[in-house]
Structure formats: C-alpha cells, structure tokens
Amino acid sequence: MAVYALTGFSLVSLLSFGYLSWDWMKPSLVADVATDPMEKSLPPTFTRPPHIIFILTDDQGYHDIGYHGSDIQTPTLDRLAAEGVKLENYYIQPICTPSRSQLITGRYQIHTGLQHSIIRPRQPNCLPLDQVTLPQKLQEAGYSTHMVGKWHLGFYKKECLPTRRGFDTFLGSLTGNVDYYTYDNCDGPDVCGYDLHEGEDVAWDQSGKYSTFLYAQRVSKILASHSPKEPIFIYVAFQAVHTPLQSPKEYIYRYRSMGNVARRKYAAMVTCMDEAVKNITWALKKYGYYDNSVIVFSTDNGGQTFSGGSNWPLRGRKGTYWEGGVRGIGFVHSPLIKRKRRTSWALVHITDWYPTLVSLARGNLSNVQGLDGYDVWPAISEGKESPRTEILHNIDPLYNHAKYGSLEDGFGIWNTAVQASIRVGEWKLLTGDPGYSDWIPPQTLTNFPGSWWNLERLTDGLKKSVWLFNITADPYERYDLSEQRPDVVRTLLARLVHYNRTAIPVRYPAENPRAHPDFNGGAWGPWASEDDGEEWEGGGESLKSRNKKKKKKCKICKLRSFFRKLNTRLMSNRI
Numbered sequence: 001m002a003v004y005a006l007t008g009f010s011l012v013s014l015l016s017f018g019y020l021s022w023d024w025m026k027p028s029l030v031a032d033v034a035t036d037p038m039e040k041s042l043p044p045t046f047t048r049p050p051h052i053i054f055i056l057t058d059d060q061g062y063h064d065i066g067y068h069g070s071d072i073q074t075p076t077l078d079r080l081a082a083e084g085v086k087l088e089n090y091y092i093q094p095i096c097t098p099s100r101s102q103l104i105t106g107r108y109q110i111h112t113g114l115q116h117s118i119i120r121p122r123q124p125n126c127l128p129l130d131q132v133t134l135p136q137k138l139q140e141a142g143y144s145t146h147m148v149g150k151w152h153l154g155f156y157k158k159e160c161l162p163t164r165r166g167f168d169t170f171l172g173s174l175t176g177n178v179d180y181y182t183y184d185n186c187d188g189p190d191v192c193g194y195d196l197h198e199g200e201d202v203a204w205d206q207s208g209k210y211s212t213f214l215y216a217q218r219v220s221k222i223l224a225s226h227s228p229k230e231p232i233f234i235y236v237a238f239q240a241v242h243t244p245l246q247s248p249k250e251y252i253y254r255y256r257s258m259g260n261v262a263r264r265k266y267a268a269m270v271t272c273m274d275e276a277v278k279n280i281t282w283a284l285k286k287y288g289y290y291d292n293s294v295i296v297f298s299t300d301n302g303g304q305t306f307s308g309g310s311n312w313p314l315r316g317r318k319g320t321y322w323e324g325g326v327r328g329i330g331f332v333h334s335p336l337i338k339r340k341r342r343t344s345w346a347l348v349h350i351t352d353w354y355p356t357l358v359s360l361a362r363g364n365l366s367n368v369q370g371l372d373g374y375d376v377w378p379a380i381s382e383g384k385e386s387p388r389t390e391i392l393h394n395i396d397p398l399y400n401h402a403k404y405g406s407l408e409d410g411f412g413i414w415n416t417a418v419q420a421s422i423r424v425g426e427w428k429l430l431t432g433d434p435g436y437s438d439w440i441p442p443q444t445l446t447n448f449p450g451s452w453w454n455l456e457r458l459t460d461g462l463k464k465s466v467w468l469f470n471i472t473a474d475p476y477e478r479y480d481l482s483e484q485r486p487d488v489v490r491t492l493l494a495r496l497v498h499y500n501r502t503a504i505p506v507r508y509p510a511e512n513p514r515a516h517p518d519f520n521g522g523a524w525g526p527w528a529s530e531d532d533g534e535e536w537e538g539g540g541e542s543l544k545s546r547n548k549k550k551k552k553k554c555k556i557c558k559l560r561s562f563f564r565k566l567n568t569r570l571m572s573n574r575i
Contacts, residue, residue, distance in 0.1 A: 049141065049231040049361045050336055051293040053219075053284070054353070055277060056103070056235070057329075058096065058150060058242040059318060061303020063310040063442060064270055065329050070310070071442060072267045073254070076278035077331075080295065084333035085380050086343045091391055091423075092301055092350045094318060094325035094435070096152050096176055098394070099300040099350055100237070104153065104165075105131045106354025106373040108392050110499060113507035116398040119154045121175045121187040122511035124528055126154020127165065132368060134354050135166030138233045141363035144168055146222050148215045149237030152176050156515065158526045163199055171198050171218050173211075173239065175524055180211045180239065180246040185524060193517025193524040202523045210248060211239045212269070216276035220283040228288040231361065236280065240273040243307050247272055263442075266308025294334040294360060296353065301325060305440045312441050315477045320435025321393050321421035323477055337381045346379040346386035356380075392499050393421035398506055402432045405465030414493040416465040422495055426472035429482075429492035431465055439476070468492070 064070050066078040067086070093099040097118040098109050104127065109115035112128055119125050127133070135145040147167040154160045155174040162170040173195045178185040183196035183206075196203045206214060219234055226232050251268035258264040277297075284290040302325040303309020305317040316322025330348065351373035358365055359375045372392075378384040396419045405417025410431070414420075419432035468482040468489050482489050514527045 048229075048292055049143070050334070051228070051231060051284075051289045052138070052143075052233045052357055052361065053280065053293060053295045054103075054233070054235050054357075055280070055295065055297045056100075056149070056237045057273060057297075057299050058237070058239055059301065059304050059307070059309060060241050060270065060273075060299045060329060061305070061309035061311045062299075062314050062324060062327055062329060063312045064241075064266075064303060068329070071258075072270045074270060074274040076274045076281070077297065080277070080281065080297065080333040081331040082341065084295075084331055084340060085337060087330035087332070087346070087348050087380070088343050089345045090298075090328050090330035090348045091326050091393070092299060092328035092330075093394070094301050094320055096150075096242075096300055100151075100153055101127055102349075102351045102372075103298075103353055104133045104135075106134070106351050106368075106371045107131070108351065108372045108499075109394055110392070110503035111370065111372065113504050115394055115503070116396050116506050116508050118176060119152065120511060121185070121524055122191070122513075122515035123154075124156045124509050124512055124515075124532070125507055126156060126160030128507070129159055133166045134357065135233060135235070137166075137354075137358045137363045137365075137368070138361050139166055139168075141231070141358070141361040143231045143233045143361060144226060145233045145235075146170075147235045147237070148172055148218050148222075149211075149235075150176070150239050150242075151237070155524070155526055156512075157528045157530065157532065158200065159530070161200055161526065167235070169199065169222070171196075171203065171206075172215070172237065173197070177242050177244070178211075178239065179244060181209070182207055183211070191516060193520070194522055195524040197525070202521070202525065210246075210272075212272050212276050215239075216279050219280050223283045223287045223289060226287075228292070232289070233357075233361075238273055238276070240276075241266055241269040241309070243304070245269065245308060260308070262306075262308040263310075264308075291335050294332065294336060294357075296330075296332050296357075298330045298350065298353075299328040302327070310440065310442045313439065313476050315437060315439050316434070317436055317440065320437070321419070321430055322434055322437060323471070323475060324440075325435065326393055326421075327475075332380050339381065339383045342383070344380060344383070346376065346384075347388045347391070348376050348379070348386060349373065349388060349391050352376045352388065390422065390424040390495070392496075393423065395420040395496060395500055395503060396432075398508060400433060402465040404463045405432055409465055410493055411490050413490075413497050420496050422492055422499070423471060424492055424495055426470050427488055427492060428469045428471040428477075429489065429496075430467040431493075431496070433465075434467065 064072050066074040067081055093102060095118055097114060101112055101114050105112055112131060138145055145167050146169045147162045149172040151162055151172060151174050158164060174197060175185045175195050178195045183194055184192055185195045186192040196206050215236060215238060219236055222234060245262060245265035247265055247268035251272045252265060255264045255267045258267065284293055302311050302318045311317060311324030314324035314327060316324035318325055354373045355365055355371055355375045356377050360377060374387040376386055379386040399419040401417035405415060407415045409416040416431045421430045466482045466489060467480050468485060469477045470481060517524050520527060
C-alpha cells in the first residue's frame with residue numbers, strides 16, 4: 001500500500017487560502033485609459049460575428065487564481081470568471097509548444113508530429129506548413145487577426161512566422177522564454193540573442209519595456225485603431241508567468257510578507273498580469289467592442305512548482321501527465337453567453353477552441369478534415385452536455401522508456417514502457433514515466449522546496465509502469481485502481497493502440513549551428529532559406545566561411561547586450 005507523509009501543515013489551512021480582494025475599478029499601473037469608459041450595455045446579440053479575445057498565460061498553476069483559493073490577488077480574473085462560465089473540467093498539455101500547437105490547429109500532437117518535447121530555438125522545425133491554422137480560418141470568415149506575445153511554434157523559415165500563419169500583425173517573442181525587460185534569450189552557454197519582433201522585423205526599439213505592460217498596451221492600440229463594426233480576433237499569449245521571475249518593484253512589495261522569495265516574485269507577476277487583463281477588458285468597453293465580444297482565458301500547462309507556481313491540491317507539475325500538469329485554469333466571459341454566472345463541469349480540451357471559435361465566427365469547417373476538437377459552445381453557453389467523452393493527453397515514443405514497463409504488462413497490445421496518457425469518460429490511464437508525482441502544497445515557507453517536509457510524497461510504487469484512476473471520484477490521483485480493474489486498463493490500452501495507428505512520425509530534428517543569433521545580427525530569427533526543405537537538417541558547416549563579415553560584425557553583440565541590460569535595469573528600477 002502506498003505510504004503518504006504530510007507534516008508541517010494543517011490540511012484545513014492549506015485548503016482555506018482565500019484571495020485578498022481589492023477595488024475592481026482602482027486605477028491600474030499598466031492602464032493607458034484614464035477613466036472608466038463602460039457604456040450602457042446592449043442586449044446580447046449574434047446579428048454580427050463576435051469579437052474574439054483569446055488570453056493564454058504561461059506556466060500559471062492550477063491553484064494560482066483567486067477563485068481556486070489562492071493567496072495571490074487576481075481580482076480581475078475572479079470577476080470575469082464569476083460573471084461568465086468557469087471551466088472546471090478543462091484540459092491543456094503539460095508543456096508550451098504542445099498546447100499552442102493544439103490550440104492553433106485543433107489537432108492532437110500525434111497528428112502534427114509535435115508529440116515530443118518543445119520546439120527548441122536552434123531546431124529546423126515549426127508547426128507543419130500544411131496545417132490550416134485557427135487565425136487563417138478566421139481570416140477566411142472576414143476577421144482581422146492579431147497576435148501579441150509568445151509564439152513558440154518555430155521560426156527557422158519565414159514561412160513559419162505568425163504573419164505567415166494567419167496573423168495580420170504580430171508583436172512578441174518567437175522562442176520559449178526571454179528576459180521580461182531586455183528580451184534576451186540564451187539557449188545554452190554563449191548562445192544568446194535578442195527576441196522581440198514587430199511583424200517580421202526585430203523590435204530593437206522596444207527593449208526596456210516590461211513585456212506584460214507592453215503587450216497589454218499593444219492590445220489597446222489595436223482596438224483603438226480598428227472599427228468595432230468589423231470582427232476582430234486577438235490572440236494574447238502572455239509571457240507571464242514563465243521564468244525568469246521578474247516583476248516591477250511595486251508589485252513585489254504587495255507580497256513582502258511571503259517568506260518564499262520565488263513565490264513572492266511569482267505572485268507579483270500573476271497580479272501584474274491580472275491588471276493587464278483588466279486593462280484589455282477596459283479597452284474593449286471604451287472602444288465599443290465589449291457587448292459583442294467573447295473573452296476566453298486559458299493557461300498553457302501546469303505550474304512549475306520549483307519556480308513559485310502551485311497546482312495544489314492536484315498531483316504533479318508542469319511537464320507531467322498527472323492532473324497538476326494537464327488540468328488547466330479556464331473560463332469564458334461574454335455578454336453573449338445564455339447561462340452566465342455558473343461553473344461548468346463539461347469536459348473541454350484545448351483542441352476544442354479551434355472548431356468552437358470558427359463556428360462562432362460563422363466560418364466554414366466543412367473543408368477541414370481530421371480535427372480532434374469539438375464545438376463546445378452549446379456546453380459553455382447553454383449548459384448542454386459536452387460532445388467530448390475522451391482526451392488523448394499524448395503518446396510520446398521518444399521520451400525515456402520506463403525501466404519496468406513491458407509489452408507483457410500491456411496485455412500484449414501495448415508496451416507500457418512508452419510514456420502515454422488517455423482519459424475515457426471518468427477513467428484516466430497513464431503508462432511509462434508520467435513525470436514528477438508529488439503533491440506540493442502552496443510554497444509559503446522561506447526555504448521551500450529545500451525542506452523535505454513541505455511536500456506530500458509517494459514513497460512506493462516507483463517500480464510501476466501503469467496507473468489507473470477514476471478521475472471524477474479521485475481528481476487528486478491518490479488511489480491507483482490498475483490492479484483492481486484490469487478490464488478498464490485493457491480497454492484504455494486498446495484506445496491508445498487505436499490512436500497510435502493514426503500518429504504521424506515525430507518531428508524533432510537535430511539543432512543546427514546556422515540558427516546562432518550571432519549570424520543574424522544578434523537576434524533570434526529565421527535562418528533557413530525558402531529553398532531548404534521543411535525539415536532541413538543540413539550541417540551548416542560553412543556558416544563560418546559564408547558569414548565571416550557578419551560574424552566579425554557580431555563580435556560586439558555581447559557588449560551591446562551588456563549595455564542594453566544595464567540600461568534596462570536603470571530604467572526599470574526593478575529588484
């Protein structure tokens with residue numbers, strides 16, 4: 001029998017964290033609107049396609065929102081969710097690229113070749129060019145489409161860039177994580193470059209501006225310059241709250257009583273992002289969009305518990321297939337919702353936004369084959385039953401195989417050493433190595449996670465390769481039923497076999513030295529020519545010989561980066 005240990009905390013106290021409320025209309029530090037512009041609301045109507053604002057946050061933990069009992073202040077998100085529909089049976093992917101690819105294509109990772117890890121900065125890889133993306137379908141429906149924030153779907157060729165994949169405009173980063181002020185990103189020792197882009201150009205002039213502020217202000221400018229009579233789609237992919245943990249000083253001060261430094265900085269970043277969402281909502285009202293708008297809020301994966309995040313009381317963290325890695329924060333806020341102010345337990349997955357939003361936009365889905373998502377708007381707006389009954393969390397054939405897995409353990413139909421996870425109805429199955437499996441309470445102590453007594457740890461079961469949970473009755477994954485219900489295990493393994501037959505080969509090419517920022521003026525950006533194949537993996541052998549002049553010029557890149565960072569720190573007065 002599994003042995004659990006939890007000391008140093010009262011379970012009641014852990015579950016009783018409440019958010020600290022504040023004045024909803026208090027002027028925000030990121031506001032570029034001086035007064036409340038809210039006008040008298042009009043009756044909900046679908047006479048025109050709705051404006052769609054999709055907000056995606058990065059690495060925000062399941063516990064890290066006020067209405068989940070957090071100690072972090074999120075009054076804007078709490079109010080938007082309370083007035084809309086909270087999605088409490090909502091699933092995402094465990095890491096960045098997979099969630100973003102499934103949002104943009106409406107397809108599982110196994111159907112785009114992105115089922116392993118993320119797209120790394122130096123890989124000749126990107127979202128498959130044969131995929132028709134969500135913004136492209138919305139463009140077909142007459143929408144103006146804009147993206148602000150983190151892309152992380154590949155950029156080795158210009159054809160991979162957001163502006164070539166359906167967005168009319170783009171301001172943001174192409175890689176997975178950058179400095180919030182300098183926009184520098186290092187992909188290993190001495191492999192550093194600048195990563196903030198305006199359209200297809202490097203936005204050198206924006207360095208020094210905190211990204212959460214910058215992105216919220218850009219959304220406001222887009223709304224101010226567009227007509228509310230014409231439908232608009234804005235994809236706001238905040239960098240927050242991914243590492244590095246950076247926030248303006250005034251936000252950190254609010255959490256000065258938090259003993260854990262990482263949690264303090266993380267909390268400040270979440271609250272700053274919350275205020276940015278407030279200003280986006282404010283702009284929707286000021287410029288006349290709000291009454292005919294749909295705001296979708298989603299996280300991209302579970303929180304990184306060792307960088308301040310919390311998924312309590314769920315098991316696991318970012319990068320795992322436990323609930324703490326794949327169950328997300330999600331809600332929809334809109335005057336057009338028929339049944340507002342409620343919590344929905346309808347099963348929803350991030351792939352569902354593609355058909356849902358295209359249908360809302362009155363777009364054409366008849367020519368799109370092979371979608372894994374469903375139109376869940378009736379479930380969200382009217383409270384109807386979700387058309388979704390199962391979710392393939394993933395099948396990753398390249399991930400390290402579990403030491404104790406075998407084909408025999410999989411009834412001869414599935415090698416349980418392979419990392420995979422699926423949910424069918426109320427049942428969830430995991431095989432292989434699902435990832436870090438502890439339950440980690442909110443990180444309130446000074447030295448967390450350095451002190452072993454701050455987490456609840458499973459002390460046996462390490463020689464397993466199959467787990468089964470009734471996820472409806474046991475959402476915290478405490479009671480493994482794989483031995484008691486071998487019939488259910490076999491049924492779900494058969495579903496994995498079914499999905500695996502439809503999988504395409506994994507796209508995970510070797511890194512190429514041609515991608516080094518020094519060969520691109522000191523910035524990350526496209527480096528392969530249009531003539532290179534989609535999965536070009538050339539050796540880049542003579543990048544040195546072909547780019548001698550460019551390389552000599554870039555000897556000053558590091559010095560320039562140093563002065564840029566120094567100037568930014570002086571400007572921002574951060575801690």
